[in-house]
Amino acid sequence: xxxxxxxxTLEKERPIAADIAAMQPAMQSWGRDRDxxxxxxxxxxxxxxxxxxxxxRSEQQPSAGPAESGWRITADARIDNREELLASLxxxxxxxxxxxxxxxxxxxxxxxxxxxxxxxxxxxxFVLWHETTRTFIAARDHLGCRPLFYHHAKGRLLVASEVRSxxxxxxxxxxxxxxxxLSHVARYPVYLRSRSHWQTVLRLEPxxxxxxxxxxxxxxxxxxxxxxxxxxxxxxxxxxKMKSLLDTAVTAQLRTVHRVGVHLSGGIDSGAVAVxxxxxxxxxxxxxxxxxxxxxxxxxxxxxxxxxxxxxxxxESQLGLSCRYCDLTEExxxxxxxRDPTTEPxxxxxxxxxxxxxxxxxxxxxMLSGWGGDEYASFNGRGFLAAxxxxxxxRELYREVSQMRGKWRGRWSVVxxxxxxxxPLRFSRWGGDPMMAQxxxxxxxxxxxxxxxxxxxxxxxxxxxxxxxxxxxxxxxLGAGGHLANRMTDWASLGGEGGLQYRFPxxxxxxxxxxxxxxxxxxxxxxxxxxxxKLACADLLPQKLVWRSPKREPSRMGRMDKVAHHTYxxxxxxxxxxxxxxxHRQQASIGMALVGK
Numbered sequence: 001x002x003x004x005x006x007x008x009t010l011e012k013e014r015p016i017a018a019d020i021a022a023m024q025p026a027m028q029s030w031g032r033d034r035d036x037x038x039x040x041x042x043x044x045x046x047x048x049x050x051x052x053x054x055x056x057r058s059e060q061q062p063s064a065g066p067a068e069s070g071w072r073i074t075a076d077a078r079i080d081n082r083e084e085l086l087a088s089l090x091x092x093x094x095x096x097x098x099x100x101x102x103x104x105x106x107x108x109x110x111x112x113x114x115x116x117x118x119x120x121x122x123x124x125x126f127v128l129w130h131e132t133t134r135t136f137i138a139a140r141d142h143l144g145c146r147p148l149f150y151h152h153a154k155g156r157l158l159v160a161s162e163v164r165s166x167x168x169x170x171x172x173x174x175x176x177x178x179x180x181x182l183s184h185v186a187r188y189p190v191y192l193r194s195r196s197h198w199q200t201v202l203r204l205e206p207x208x209x210x211x212x213x214x215x216x217x218x219x220x221x222x223x224x225x226x227x228x229x230x231x232x233x234x235x236x237x238x239x240x241k242m243k244s245l246l247d248t249a250v251t252a253q254l255r256t257v258h259r260v261g262v263h264l265s266g267g268i269d270s271g272a273v274a275v276x277x278x279x280x281x282x283x284x285x286x287x288x289x290x291x292x293x294x295x296x297x298x299x300x301x302x303x304x305x306x307x308x309x310x311x312x313x314x315x316e317s318q319l320g321l322s323c324r325y326c327d328l329t330e331e332x333x334x335x336x337x338x339r340d341p342t343t344e345p346x347x348x349x350x351x352x353x354x355x356x357x358x359x360x361x362x363x364x365x366x367m368l369s370g371w372g373g374d375e376y377a378s379f380n381g382r383g384f385l386a387a388x389x390x391x392x393x394x395r396e397l398y399r400e401v402s403q404m405r406g407k408w409r410g411r412w413s414v415v416x417x418x419x420x421x422x423x424p425l426r427f428s429r430w431g432g433d434p435m436m437a438q439x440x441x442x443x444x445x446x447x448x449x450x451x452x453x454x455x456x457x458x459x460x461x462x463x464x465x466x467x468x469x470x471x472x473x474x475x476x477x478l479g480a481g482g483h484l485a486n487r488m489t490d491w492a493s494l495g496g497e498g499g500l501q502y503r504f505p506x507x508x509x510x511x512x513x514x515x516x517x518x519x520x521x522x523x524x525x526x527x528x529x530x531x532x533x534k535l536a537c538a539d540l541l542p543q544k545l546v547w548r549s550p551k552r553e554p555s556r557m558g559r560m561d562k563v564a565h566h567t568y569x570x571x572x573x574x575x576x577x578x579x580x581x582x583x584h585r586q587q588a589s590i591g592m593a594l595v596g597k
């Protein structure tokens with residue numbers, strides 16, 4: 001994971017040396033192995049290299065294509081389908097003469113233009129510059145595994161992996177977007193798909209291009225998951241394909257010069273990633289650096305009888321290593337809560353801030369996570385029952401419910417929840433918001449931390465309906481919701497701080513697109529949620545982990561509630577009224593309700 005930045009102006013003679021000089025210091029944590037800078041007339045590109053793959057040792061960015069092409073590139077990229085691209089482009093790469101990922105992207109662009117983005121698999125952002133046409137192009141991968149921010153005003157465009165790099169430039173307004181802060185409190189991440197926490201600094205959305213020419217800027221989608229055609233396959237065929245693709249994705253993401261750690265939650269997703277990585281590394285005569293769980297140690301007060309520990313123990317036995325647990329303290333929570341969300345990573349980094357130290361002590365430079373499976377490959381089938389209810393297939397609905405485990409009261413609770421969530425758009429105003437009702441019951445004082453217009457905005461956001469009943473519609477809505485890209489943006493920034501790169505095999509483009517093409521019964525079959533992924537992992541993971549009831553983490557949540565209590569109380573009573581202080585007070589008020597304090 002490296003960092004990129006750049007500036008281009010409409011007037012060639014406009015001085016930009018001060019702009020690029022101001023941007024670079026904020027980028028240094030993104031790559032300390034080498035820095036590079038190229039400057040032309042009214043344009044400059046910068047790069048901070050973090051060596052993470054064998055080929056990246058040879059990177060000299062920003063780099064140029066053939067002289068006659070006129071193109072230059074700076075990229076933060078890990079391309080996972082290298083062999084396929086090399087063959088299609090009739091190129092070669094060897095340890096003695098490696099073709100770096102930035103050059104592979106540039107060759108693909110020279111041959112296919114924008115169409116190359118439909119052929120790239122991996123985590124990437126890159127910027128291209130064409131000298132003759134004075135065209136400046138930025139592109140971000142399909143789900144936003146790598147971040148890119150930009151500011152465009154008065155004929156000048158600034159881009160960078162890090163928002164602080166743009167804010168450091170003279171003339172960029174420092175006006176906080178209050179709605180962006182509010183969107184965190186409202187659990188409405190879609191607002192931040194295209195915005196930062198600053199009014200004039202935007203995000204390049206996942207799966208988009210940014211094209212600047214003659215001072216005009218436009219954005220363009222290059223990934224359209226809604227157009228993926230449903231596959232005609234049996235459950236067994238679908239499971240075999242998913243397992244094969246996941247194996248391919250894990251193997252591709254093990255291309256690194258660093259030792260590799262894995263997250264272990266006790267669930268199928270992290271378990272499958274960990275076991276496949278263990279098997280592949282073993283074939284190479286290598287091993288995992290370690291396994292890391294967000295749950296507290298089993299011998300802690302919250303650990304007694306925790307449901308996650310037997311599941312993790314089964315995986316420990318299979319991996320031949322001992323898992324390291326997260327001994328989260330009140331001080332850790334307090335320090336994390338004090339972070340400024342406008343410039344610092346905050347999205348679910350509480351645990352990783354604690355776990356990055358043992359990971360570093362184990363020598364891990366890459367962390368494989370099973371995160372992202374819930375939204376795609378291991379989706380729980382939300383929308384399946386709703387589709388049957390709203391289309392009048394009630395006999396089929398009853399048959400599915402009758403095959404579910406547990407008491408009938410619990411089964412119907414699942415059914416009614418899905419029916420309410422998956423109601424057609426014409427019925428979207430029916431029913432209330434369960435989360436807001438829970439908050440009002442548990443801590444009605446939360447409203448005192450908000451202005452009336454903010455409560456109205458939260459209600460409007462949470463009342464929005466964006467999808468029809470059905471598994472595929474629900475998956476597409478969740479994928480477009482913004483939380484995936486927001487977390488990966490913050491984890492990329494956190495990785496820059498600590499030198500630990502996060503990788504997500506279950507968000508490999510091939511895996512995601514295969515999941516979106518699966519029939520709905522892949523995700524819900526005979527009363528069993530996540531059926532297809534369970535079938536895919538049946539000969540990979542312990543049977544009791546695959547087919548038992550879903551993973552639960554009561555010990556992790558119990559520790560969280562305990563350490564959060566004091567911090568929430570402190571901030572809920574704070575009086576300062578600047579935007580960031582108000583955000584902390586609002587978060588604390590909602591937090592007190594959600595933990596039932």
